[in-house]
Amino acid sequence: MRRIHLKGDLLCTLVLLVLLGLLLYVHHALMPSWGVWRPEERATSSRALLGAVTESQEPQPALSQPTRPPRSQALFQFHFQSDSQARSPRKPPRKAQTKPQTKLQTKPQARPQSKTQPKPPAKPQSKAQSKPQSKAQAKADGQAQQKGKAKEGARKAQPDLPTRPPFDFEKYMLNKDSRNFQLLIDQPGKCAGDPPYLLIAIKSVAADFHKRQVVRRTWGREGMLQDGVQVETVFLLGIPHNRSALPMWDRLLAYESRTFQDILLWDFEDTFFNLTLKETHFLKWVNSSCPNVRFIFKGDADVYVNVDNILEMLRDRDADGDLFVGDIIFNARPIRRRSSKYFVPEIVYGQGIYPAYAGGGGFVMSGHTARRLNRACEEVEIFPIDDVFLGMCLMRIGLEPSRHEGFRTFGIVRPSAAPHLQVFDPCFYRELMVVHSLTVPQIWLMWNLLHDPQLQCHTRISPTASPFRWRERMPTTAKPPQTTPEPPAEPDYGVEVFVRH
Numbered sequence: 001m002r003r004i005h006l007k008g009d010l011l012c013t014l015v016l017l018v019l020l021g022l023l024l025y026v027h028h029a030l031m032p033s034w035g036v037w038r039p040e041e042r043a044t045s046s047r048a049l050l051g052a053v054t055e056s057q058e059p060q061p062a063l064s065q066p067t068r069p070p071r072s073q074a075l076f077q078f079h080f081q082s083d084s085q086a087r088s089p090r091k092p093p094r095k096a097q098t099k100p101q102t103k104l105q106t107k108p109q110a111r112p113q114s115k116t117q118p119k120p121p122a123k124p125q126s127k128a129q130s131k132p133q134s135k136a137q138a139k140a141d142g143q144a145q146q147k148g149k150a151k152e153g154a155r156k157a158q159p160d161l162p163t164r165p166p167f168d169f170e171k172y173m174l175n176k177d178s179r180n181f182q183l184l185i186d187q188p189g190k191c192a193g194d195p196p197y198l199l200i201a202i203k204s205v206a207a208d209f210h211k212r213q214v215v216r217r218t219w220g221r222e223g224m225l226q227d228g229v230q231v232e233t234v235f236l237l238g239i240p241h242n243r244s245a246l247p248m249w250d251r252l253l254a255y256e257s258r259t260f261q262d263i264l265l266w267d268f269e270d271t272f273f274n275l276t277l278k279e280t281h282f283l284k285w286v287n288s289s290c291p292n293v294r295f296i297f298k299g300d301a302d303v304y305v306n307v308d309n310i311l312e313m314l315r316d317r318d319a320d321g322d323l324f325v326g327d328i329i330f331n332a333r334p335i336r337r338r339s340s341k342y343f344v345p346e347i348v349y350g351q352g353i354y355p356a357y358a359g360g361g362g363f364v365m366s367g368h369t370a371r372r373l374n375r376a377c378e379e380v381e382i383f384p385i386d387d388v389f390l391g392m393c394l395m396r397i398g399l400e401p402s403r404h405e406g407f408r409t410f411g412i413v414r415p416s417a418a419p420h421l422q423v424f425d426p427c428f429y430r431e432l433m434v435v436h437s438l439t440v441p442q443i444w445l446m447w448n449l450l451h452d453p454q455l456q457c458h459t460r461i462s463p464t465a466s467p468f469r470w471r472e473r474m475p476t477t478a479k480p481p482q483t484t485p486e487p488p489a490e491p492d493y494g495v496e497v498f499v500r501h
Helices: 008-054 072-088 093-116 127-157 169-177 209-217 249-260 274-287 306-315 368-378 384-398 440-450 493-500
Strands: 183-185 200-205 230-239 263-269 295-302 324-328 357-366
Touching: 127 357, 183 249, 200 274, 200 306, 209 230, 209 249, 209 440, 230 274, 249 263, 263 274, 274 368, 274 384, 295 368, 306 357, 357 368, 368 384
Parallel strands: 200 230, 200 295, 230 263
Antiparallel strands: 183 263, 295 357, 324 357
């Protein structure tokens, strides 16, 4: 035979053709089943992972119930099966489904078996031993839950209050040198003509119209008294701190001023720490608008004042001399507790003891002392507590205030605080001058009781001799024999006044 010699490029071409034919054959043989097998493998692997996650969350169905793949997987299978059927109609689709079907059948069977496998048996315990343990454990769990609920309820019940200090350091330090504010509402005719013998000045706020009204109708009435002395009244106010809570406050105060002609309004906020500004501006107003007043009573709106007793005390006093009488407080120390209303830091007042000062509920001073205090207030640095500031001004002029037992600026025991004691006795209040911390009905009741013409006081009670004591009601039991007859029972004036009024 003759050998055929082929060239190198022809040989390479033949090899490439053979390889191409093999690739075509493999592609033709494997591609019809590839579209079904590949997605099914991915679906079954993802189903296994999902089953492991949801096994602990959802109960597994019984073995008798057939498991069906999710709708998304069924649509995925149908899509690739239709493609495979379209490409190779000779191969039935069952052969491509046999592999995933076996996986789907074996997986659900394995899960219930692993779930139903019994745990290794524990040590046997008798009922007598297991029952107390379960009860004790349940009791402990219940107590822990109750404690947790109680703590959570306490947190909810207590609102988160803002930790705002009662003393605004920054605002005080910035505005402490502001002493001159405009007088918005004035009463120029209050001291026109003959100067009043007694000028009553009451610290008030714009919203307390009911307190001002009860003072006007009771102990703060203006006019000529029986002794022939003239009494005038003014109310000291500032601008409301919360103007939105009292709409049209300016119009209401203007109308009240035109009606009663006793309102003095300055252009500063009416706050607790601005009460010192009321003190300084009132003394300035007295010095300019009422310089010839003989005596001045200055107090709060929640006090009852027995004006007759004050006039009796002032009968022998000289209006041209120094006089300052009230409930004087000695050796008081500044409060360093931040939660207190009267908190004062050391940077504001570094000394350990306040000078002697009068309780702000009510005190009496002469016109001469008021003019001296006006000059001293311009030299003393503004202090946030008005009572202490006035004590500093008294120390500046070298005047020691006088204490009188008739001024009860810290209040006294009232029937509401001691219901088991005897009824209210107006004879005791008749001997006092100032009683602090009273409501509007109490002021009205006390005024009517003390001005009742049928009031009979058999004994004179002196507040300076001994402190007031309530007399207890005797129980209705057998009494020992008495040689002297009992005095007649005193009438309950409170009931009589309430019935008549």
